[in-house]
Amino acid sequence: MTQTTDTPGETRKLNCPKCNAAMETVNFQDIRVDRCTACKGLWFDALEKEHLDLLQGADSIDTGPAHQENRDEVVRINCPACHTQMIRMVDHRQPHIWYESCPVCYGVFFDAGEFREHKEHSVLGFFRDLFHRNERK
Ligand SMILES: [Zn+2]
Numbered sequence: 001m002t003q004t005t006d007t008p009g010e011t012r013k014l015n016c017p018k019c020n021a022a023m024e025t026v027n028f029q030d031i032r033v034d035r036c037t038a039c040k041g042l043w044f045d046a047l048e049k050e051h052l053d054l055l056q057g058a059d060s061i062d063t064g065p066a067h068q069e070n071r072d073e074v075v076r077i078n079c080p081a082c083h084t085q086m087i088r089m090v091d092h093r094q095p096h097i098w099y100e101s102c103p104v105c106y107g108v109f110f111d112a113g114e115f116r117e118h119k120e121h122s123v124l125g126f127f128r129d130l131f132h133r134n135e136r137k
């Protein structure tokens with residue numbers, strides 16, 4: 001086990017909500033992202049609006065293969081941070097893309113490859129919609 005974290009005291013270890021493998025921390029500029037070592041899914045802690053600009057280029061950390069077609073296998077996953085059952089979200093303009101959103105801590109989980117796919121369809125607009133949608137009634 002290599003300890004490469006440069007933020008002592010914040011050595012949280014998450015397990016992938018999808019396949020339960022260990023996740024590794026990837027620091028992308030000021031954004032801390034957890035990436036599954038097995039399926040390469042990406043976990044974002046609650047995104048801050050000021051992070052949106054930084055997300056341009058974040059596809060460089062999405063190293064997984066293009067998304068697979070076996071996503072129906074996962075019906076329910078729990079938030080790796082607070083263990084709340086996550087909600088499947090679908091972008092109405094891109095119904096082939098979905099992701100899991102935690103209603104409590106607002107973390108977001110993407111399958112490997114999906115973040116890159118979002119990038120191709122203006123990820124900034126997508127995340128702005130995401131923030132609005134998280135303000136659920
Ligand atoms: Zn995984």
Ligand SMILES: [Zn+2]
Binds near residue numbers: 079080081082083084
């Ligand atoms: Zn959560």
